[in-house]
Amino acid sequence: MRFAQRDREVLQEIQHTGQFIAGEPVRFFEADFAGYCGTQYCVSCGNGLDALTIILRADKVLGNLPENARILVPAHTYIATFLSIVEAGMQPVPVDVNELLLTSDVIESQLANIDAIVAVDLYGKLVDDDVYAFAKANNLPIYTDTAQSHGAVTAMGQKSGSRGRASAFSFYPTKNLGAMGDAGAITCNDPELANMARKIASYGRSSRQVNDVKGMNSRMDTLQAAFLNNRLPFLDNDNKKRFKIAETYIAQIDNELVKLPSDSFIRHNAIHVFPVFVEDRNGFVKFLENHGIQTNCHYEIPPHKQASFAEFNHLNFPQTEDLHRTEVSLPCHPLLEDHDVQEIINAINAYS
Ligand SMILES: Cc1ncc(COP(=O)(O)O)c(C=O)c1O
Incomplete structure (x- = not known):
């Protein structure tokens, strides 16, 4: 620690x-x-x-x-x-x-x-x-x-x-x-x-x-x-490390099944979450898990589709719903080593 x-x-x-x-x-x-x-x-x-x-x-x-x-x-x-x-x-x-x-x-x-x-x-x-x-x-x-x-x-x-x-x-x-x-x-x-x-x-x-x-x-x-x-x-230095990880992901992830955020995503960004978008989210998450890579999701169900906001359940926001359907958050912790990032990229590029 x-x-x-x-x-x-x-x-x-x-x-x-x-x-x-x-x-x-x-x-x-x-x-x-x-x-x-x-x-x-x-x-x-x-x-x-x-x-x-x-x-x-x-x-x-x-x-x-x-x-x-x-x-x-x-x-x-x-x-x-x-x-x-x-x-x-x-x-x-x-x-x-x-x-x-x-x-x-x-x-x-x-x-x-x-x-x-x-x-x-x-x-x-x-x-x-x-x-x-x-x-x-x-x-x-x-x-x-x-x-x-x-x-x-x-x-x-x-x-x-x-x-x-x-x-x-x-x-x-x-x-x-x-x-x-x-x-x-x-x-x-x-x-x-x-x-x-x-x-x-x-x-x-x-x-x-x-x-x-x-x-x-x-x-x-x-x-x-x-x-x-x-x-x-330590915040600024940690954010720099997160940025470097995000830059590496954008430069090196190359898999047509894994959609990256646009290049402008990392501009003016403290990279709290690095999102990718995958149609078969569950399959992708399982695949990475089998390679020892833990991911997260931000988020699966948008607020307007939650039972607690039933008054909004009839609304449809296609862009938001698409993001919630496909988003997977990749590891971007500042303590990740270069070789960890490389392993994550290699695994993602091998996903089929
Ligand atoms: C976008 C956003 N707003 C608000 C909150 C609420 O913060 P807290 O969990 O400290 O109440 C969070 C925390 O997860 C968040 O991600």
Whole structure:
């Protein structure tokens, strides 16, 4: 374990101080992560779902979103994005993606039906600048689900987390920046939004005994913050290694049964997931398993086809459904050695 020694040290320090909640490492992490993302504020919380829910609730309290606001959301996402909207007392308005992500032409077709947008940097790939420009031109608040894009940077040098009105991060252990349990954070530049988010994450209280809005309890543990402080300095280098693996996959996977993402996929991408698309997904996964290669899937059933969102089950989003039917996530962990990557490529090229 790369961080084992340093993790043991912080665990001992925190045991010694007894500050398991709201200890110094939490404030250090918030300051460092805001600096890293290039935002003025970072408000830590319990997980990524809470981060997005809190943003939406905060903007409702501030009067920037109406009661029951209609929030445009890409159908190709993890179900947490949909759930955050419902948790905030709002209505998801799902739309299909183009290739992998939300695009402005799709938003344009829904302009009359929406109050705001949640864009999702899925697989680590940043949503196009164009989408933010379109939202701005149409006075639509746009929030970003950055749960998968820690450290990604646009062509203009803008970091993930600094685009749109606010962003929601998850530090679930398998994320590019992952804790050793659940943790999340909101980044933004608006002091009112940051203050309200902090208040909502802490029971809605303005001081110890005074609660002026209905809030929730969503805290990043001191311990998780300390673990994240140990890992943040490695994020850029880890993302470089993930990028190199993705470049090698794109250059060397050569099998007509295995469709690669387009070349532009790795541009402005922190490569959280490297997806390939295979008609016989089960057969392919089994084949790789027999070669000792573990894969994953993001995801098998889109939110609008889940039983929990029965109200959307009648909708059809062909691009999203195709992705969910065929997607297989290849290993892209930064600790993979060159020879591991080569073995994976050789196995994929031998699949028939
Ligand atoms: C796109 C996306 N949004 C939101 C979340 C929710 O994050 P968490 O699991 O920390 O609540 C995740 C996490 O898996 C995610 O991948």
